Structures are given as C-alpha cells and as structure tokens.
Amino acid sequence: MRAFRTLRGYPYAMARTSRNWVDKSRLIKAGRPTAAGWTVTALATAVTATAAAMLWPRQPALSVLTAFSIVTLLAWIIILTAGLRAATAAADTVRATFDRTVAHMIKARKKDSQRRKRYVHDIAAHDVIIVGYSLDNAMELVDASSEVYAELKQTREAVTEAIKSLREFLADEYPGTLDSMGLRAAVQSLVDRLPIQVAVDIPDRRFPPDVEFNAYLIISGALSNVLKHAEAQTTTVRVTADAGAMSISVVDNGKGGADSNGEGLMELQLRAAELHGELKIHSPIGVGTTLEATLPCV
Amino acid sequence: MRVAILEDSVLLRSGLAAALRAADVDVVLETGSSDELLAGFENARPDVVLLDIRLPPDYSDEGIVIAERLRAQDPKVGLLVLSVVAESAYAMRLLDGGSSGVGYLLKDSLLDIPSLVSALTRVMAGECVIEPTLIDGLIKKRRSIQSAHGLTEREAEVLRLLAEGFSNAGIAERTGLSRKTVEVHLVNIFGKLRIPTDADINRRVTAAMTWLRSTDS
Numbered sequence: 001m002r003a004f005r006t007l008r009g010y011p012y013a014m015a016r017t018s019r020n021w022v023d024k025s026r027l028i029k030a031g032r033p034t035a036a037g038w039t040v041t042a043l044a045t046a047v048t049a050t051a052a053a054m055l056w057p058r059q060p061a062l063s064v065l066t067a068f069s070i071v072t073l074l075a076w077i078i079i080l081t082a083g084l085r086a087a088t089a090a091a092d093t094v095r096a097t098f099d100r101t102v103a104h105m106i107k108a109r110k111k112d113s114q115r116r117k118r119y120v121h122d123i124a125a126h127d128v129i130i131v132g133y134s135l136d137n138a139m140e141l142v143d144a145s146s147e148v149y150a151e152l153k154q155t156r157e158a159v160t161e162a163i164k165s166l167r168e169f170l171a172d173e174y175p176g177t178l179d180s181m182g183l184r185a186a187v188q189s190l191v192d193r194l195p196i197q198v199a200v201d202i203p204d205r206r207f208p209p210d211v212e213f214n215a216y217l218i219i220s221g222a223l224s225n226v227l228k229h230a231e232a233q234t235t236t237v238r239v240t241a242d243a244g245a246m247s248i249s250v251v252d253n254g255k256g257g258a259d260s261n262g263e264g265l266m267e268l269q270l271r272a273a274e275l276h277g278e279l280k281i282h283s284p285i286g287v288g289t290t291l292e293a294t295l296p297c298v
Numbered sequence: 299m300r301v302a303i304l305e306d307s308v309l310l311r312s313g314l315a316a317a318l319r320a321a322d323v324d325v326v327l328e329t330g331s332s333d334e335l336l337a338g339f340e341n342a343r344p345d346v347v348l349l350d351i352r353l354p355p356d357y358s359d360e361g362i363v364i365a366e367r368l369r370a371q372d373p374k375v376g377l378l379v380l381s382v383v384a385e386s387a388y389a390m391r392l393l394d395g396g397s398s399g400v401g402y403l404l405k406d407s408l409l410d411i412p413s414l415v416s417a418l419t420r421v422m423a424g425e426c427v428i429e430p431t432l433i434d435g436l437i438k439k440r441r442s443i444q445s446a447h448g449l450t451e452r453e454a455e456v457l458r459l460l461a462e463g464f465s466n467a468g469i470a471e472r473t474g475l476s477r478k479t480v481e482v483h484l485v486n487i488f489g490k491l492r493i494p495t496d497a498d499i500n501r502r503v504t505a506a507m508t509w510l511r512s513t514d515s
Contacts, residue, residue: 121357125382126307126310127309129314129408130310160409189385193384198513234513
C-alpha cells in the first residue's frame with residue numbers, strides 16, 4: 001500500500017523537489033494521465049466488469065479477485081506512465097534552465113574580459129604612456145649629468161616595464177581575433193606568442209560563438225599547462241568537426257603525469273560540460289599528455 | 299612627413315601629437331573618431347595614418363577595418379597600426395591587403411619616439427614594418443627545428459630583418475654587410491625557404507611570415 005502511495009505521489013514529489021525552478025502546475029499537468037489513458041482505463045474497466053459479471057454466478061470470489069487485480073494493474077500502468085512523463089518534463093525544464101544559465105554566464109564572462117581589456121588597454125596603458133611622455137619632457141628640462149636626470153631615466157625605464165606587465169595581463173583575456181577572424185586565427189596568434197613549438201591544425205571556418213569561446217579557453221588552458229609543466233618537444237592542436245560535434249585534441253610529447261583532478265584541468269572540464277561536452281586527459285608518465293574534448297552542436 | 303593620428307584617448311592623442319611635433323613631424327589631423335578621420339582625410343592629405351587597432355564603438359579590431367577603408371580611398375597612403383598585444387593574425391590580415399606601406403607595431407613603440415618616427419618614415423616610403431618582438435619570437439622557435447636545414451647565424455639575422463620588412467638597403471645598413479653580400483644571403487635563404495627569388499620586397503615579407511608561423515620543416 002505504501003508503494004502504491006509513493007508511486008501515485010511520484011509526479012508531485014518531482015514538483016516539490018524542483019520547486020524553485022519549475023512551474024509546479026505545468027509539471028502536474030504534464031504528469032496527469034492523458035485522455036487516451038482515461039479511455040483505455042474506462043474500456044478495460046468495462047471489459048473487466050462484464051467478465052466479472054459473467055463469472056459471478058459460478059465463481060463469485062474469483063471474479064471479484066480478477067476484477068480487482070486487473071483494475072489495480074491498469075491503475076499502476078497509468079500512474080507509472082504519468083510519472084515518467086512528469087520526470088521527462090522536469091528533466092527537460094532543468095536542462096533548458098541550465099542551457100539558459102550557461103549562455104548567460106558565457107556572455108557575462110566575455111563581457112567581463114572585454115571590460116578588463118578595455119580598462120587595461122585603453123585606460124591604464126594609455127595613462128602609463130602619458131607618464132612616459134611627461135618624463136621625457138622633464139628630462140629635457142634638466143641637466144643630463146644631474147642626479148634628477150638619473151632618477152627620471154630610471155623611472156622612464158620602469159614605465160617601459162609597466163607596459164610589458166600590462167601586456168602580459170592582457171594576453172590572457174578574450175582575444176580580439178576570435179570575434180572577427182574565428183578560432184583558427186585566434187589560436188594561431190596565441191601560439192605565435194608562446195615560446196614553445198606548436199603545430200596548429202584547425203579548419204578555417206566559423207563555429208557558434210559560445211563554442212568558439214569555450215574551445216579557445218580549453219585550448220589556451222591546455223597550452224598553458226604544456227608551457228608550465230610538460231617540457232615537451234612538439235605539441236599539436238587539432239580541431240575537427242563532424243556529425244554535429246567539434247573534437248579538440250592537444251597532444252604533447254613531454255613528461256606526462258598530469259593530474260586529472262587538478263584544479264586547472266577541472267576548469268577545462270567545466271568549459272566542456274557547460275556545452276554538454278566532455279573532456280578527458282591521458283597522461284602516462286614519461287610519454288606525454290593527450291587532452292581530448294568534444295563539444296556538441298556545431 | 300605629414301601624419302594623421304586616430305586614437306581614442308584624448309590625453310594620449312595630444313601627448314603623442316606634441317611628441318611627434320617636437321620631432322619635426324607635421325601632425326595634420328588628430329582625432330578619436332573614425333568618421334572624422336575618413337571625412338577629413340582628403341583635405342589633410344597625410345602621408346601616413348597612425349591608428350590604434352581598438353577604437354569605438356566595440357574596441358575590438360575597428361582599426362584594421364578603417365585601415366582597409368583608407369587604403370581603398372587612397373592606395374598610396376601609409377598605414378601604421380598599433381596594438382597592445384601582438385596578434386599575428388592581424389599582422390597577416392594587414393599584409394593580405396598588400397604589404398607595401400603598411401606596418402603593425404606594439405603600442406610600446408609610442409614610448410620610443412625616435413624609433414616611431416623611423417617606422418613612420420619607412421611606411422611612408424612604401425616599406426613594410428612588422429613588430430620586431432613578434433618576428434623575434436617566431437625566429438627563435440623556427441631555428442630550434444631548423445638545425446637540419448641549417449640557416450647560418452648570419453642568414454637568420456638577414457631573415458629576421460627581411461621579415462621585419464626592411465629593404466635590401468635597410469638590411470645592409472643594419473648588419474653592416476655590403477648590399478651584394480646581403481643579396482647573396484637572400485638568394486640562399488630564398489632557396490632554403492622555397493620562396494621564388496623574384497618575389498618583390500613586400501610579397502617576400504608575407505612569405506617569410508608564413509614560413510615562420512608554420513611548423514613544417
């Protein structure tokens with residue numbers, strides 16, 4: 001009896017647990033048996049009643065038992081399918097909410113990066129350059145052999161270093177080339193700035209913006225790991241797209257032993273999971289590291 | 299030399315203009331608006347336009363688009379595009395439209411006025427100027443897989459200057475070699491890189507860059 005109650009309450013239990021995200025009434029409607037379900041139940045009940053009536057004169061107990069069993073069985077079938085429909089509807093809603101949240105998050109991530117870039121590139125870097133010009137002017141006004149001049153010259157050199165630091169900060173931000181020229185150009189530009197040898201094999205085509213962004217983050221994260229840890233001779237970045245999915249692989253022949261539970265790699269796995277993809281890494285010690293990711297829906 | 303400046307930040311723009319004027323450069327137009335530049339371009343008749351790659355409204359790569367439009371309006375005007383981060387894809391895109399009179403440098407060059415003026419002069423003369431640190435990074439990597447084909451030290455030096463856009467005369471001046479020697483080195487380099495020897499100065503920059511960026515040996 002308790003099992004029967006649990007099953008019956010199944011669609012309503014789903015509504016309770018998804019309270020914050022799901023429209024309860026919609027869910028209950030989704031869980032309600034359909035018109036077809038009701039028709040089948042009515043027909044079966046009629047057939048059962050007729051059979052029972054026919055049996056009743058000879059075998060009253062048996063006919064009652066048969067009728068009861070069949071009606072119970074039908075009731076269970078209706079409730080189970082209703083529960084299944086409700087669970088599917090709930091899962092669909094959860095997935096839709098997830099996708100909406102992720103899209104918003106990726107957009108916010110890009111906007112934040114662009115805001116930081118704007119601040120550093122267009123404001124801070126410019127301020128630093130202006131300081132440089134002021135120092136140049138000041139140096140013109142003092143005797144080149146004076147202590148003041150020496151101080152100014154040192155400060156001027158610090159200004160050049162400051163611009164370099166700002167540039168290093170910007171190098172990790174959202175690359176301008178990704179929007180206007182696509183994944184291949186962005187990855188090739190990144191690779192051209194790195195001091196390691198990387199072969200790039202990416203098709204010259206566009207993908208949906210979120211896919212390009214997350215793919216770029218995965219690739220640049222992987223390459224940053226290669227740079228920091230791998231001591232590799234050769235690294236290859238390969239991207240292929242077929243059957244509605246993008247496959248990314250970053251393979252290096254370095255020392256391997258990468259920790260797949262490490263925070264950096266978990267970040268990359270999240271980038272794949274956000275788009276319902278997967279990322280795995282195979283890193284035998286002394287052989288090298290292979291990072292593979294798939295991002296669906298291209 | 300007549301120079302136009304397209305730079306969004308007011309203070310930087312005026313500081314740069316003042317510094318250039320102090321170096322005897324005639325700044326004929328300075329503005330932060332691409333529309334104003336395109337409109338005033340014909341009257342101002344600059345020899346070179348100096349522009350940031352990031353401009354309003356989106357601050358992504360408007361500079362390259364403006365450069366392409368300016369070149370369409372006047373194919374002879376020199377264009378020097380500045381960027382805080384060296385994106386080789388932008389350099390290649392600029393070169394794609396023809397590498398004569400085109401330059402791509404880091405914004406750091408704004409801090410070194412004499413070297414900026416020299417870059418502007420080269421661009422005005424129809425040469426090509428590519429950011430040395432970008433070339434440097436590529437050459438260092440390339441040489442490490444080049445040992446089998448053996449570019450000599452001297453040849454690597456000549457290749458570096460070639461990829462930075464210098465003419466034969468410019469290479470000779472910077473290496474202290476005679477022009478004849480430079481030409482001999484170039485023939486050897488073109489053979490090793492498989493660049494056709496009759497490639498004009500500017501196509502060879504593109505060819506050198508393409509070779510440097512690839513990892514085939």
